[in-house]
Amino acid sequence: MSKNVHDAAYNLENALRESDDFKELQSLYDQVNADESTKNMFDNFRNLQVELQQKQMQGQQITEEEAQQAQQTFELVQQNEVISKLMNAEQRVSQLIQDINKIVTKPLEELYGNPEDPQQ
Amino acid sequence: MSKNVHDAAYNLENALRESDDFKELQSLYDQVNADESTKNMFDNFRNLQVELQQKQMQGQQITEEEAQQAQQTFELVQQNEVISKLMNAEQRVSQLIQDINKIVTKPLEELYGNPEDPQQ
Ligand SMILES: [Ca+2]
Ligand SMILES: [Ca+2]
Numbered sequence: 001m002s003k004n005v006h007d008a009a010y011n012l013e014n015a016l017r018e019s020d021d022f023k024e025l026q027s028l029y030d031q032v033n034a035d036e037s038t039k040n041m042f043d044n045f046r047n048l049q050v051e052l053q054q055k056q057m058q059g060q061q062i063t064e065e066e067a068q069q070a071q072q073t074f075e076l077v078q079q080n081e082v083i084s085k086l087m088n089a090e091q092r093v094s095q096l097i098q099d100i101n102k103i104v105t106k107p108l109e110e111l112y113g114n115p116e117d118p119q120q
Numbered sequence: 121m122s123k124n125v126h127d128a129a130y131n132l133e134n135a136l137r138e139s140d141d142f143k144e145l146q147s148l149y150d151q152v153n154a155d156e157s158t159k160n161m162f163d164n165f166r167n168l169q170v171e172l173q174q175k176q177m178q179g180q181q182i183t184e185e186e187a188q189q190a191q192q193t194f195e196l197v198q199q200n201e202v203i204s205k206l207m208n209a210e211q212r213v214s215q216l217i218q219d220i221n222k223i224v225t226k227p228l229e230e231l232y233g234n235p236e237d238p239q240q
Pocket of ligand 1: 036037
């Protein structure tokens with residue numbers, strides 16, 4: 001990696017780390033982890049999400065029962081204010097990362113006419 | 121997006137665009153596209169690749185015949201010097217983008233203990 005690219009990537013990492021969106025995410029994540037019952041609720045929901053996504057990625061069908069269970073768990077954790085705020089903060093940071101990726105991979109998009117990685 | 125993050129992302133985009141790896145990729149891509157028979161050979165190979173990857177992503181089995189056809193097409197296009205150089209340049213830029221992503225998403229990795237997007 002050239003020095004210029006390397007330095008620019010580290011500058012971006014630092015700007016992201018110092019951004020309000022990331023700091024709020026960090027603070028809410030710490031709040032969730034500081035309370036055991038909140039942490040358990042959040043971990044269970046996250047594990048369920050990961051499980052269903054892995055099934056989908058492997059081309060397996062999600063049953064109606066599983067979809068219902070995920071929806072119920074989602075509604076339950078949403079009622080916890082700190083978790084709800086954390087999930088919103090995660091969405092904002094996720095969007096921020098997507099926007100960053102769109103900017104950074106623009107040279108490739110211009111070259112190939114689409115934003116995907118050229119090897120994929 | 122905060123001004124700092126925005127500016128840092130644009131700086132990185134520019135550094136990537138000005139890097140030797142990217143400039144070489146661009147030059148080789150232009151060379152491949154400038155010659156019709158080379159372009160056709162490359163397009164056919166790329167389309168075959170995309171087709172097989174879509175099948176895999178949809179959880180479909182790649183047949184032995186398809187795998188053999190892909191391997192033969194790969195060996196054929198590799199014998200074209202410009203295409204072979206282009207594919208090597210693509211791999212270097214792809215690796216560069218992966219290295220950049222690893223740096224930029226380090227704050228998230230530290231927060232969650234893994235490098236994945238928190239929403240995924
Ligand atoms: Ca409690
Ligand atoms: Ca020719």
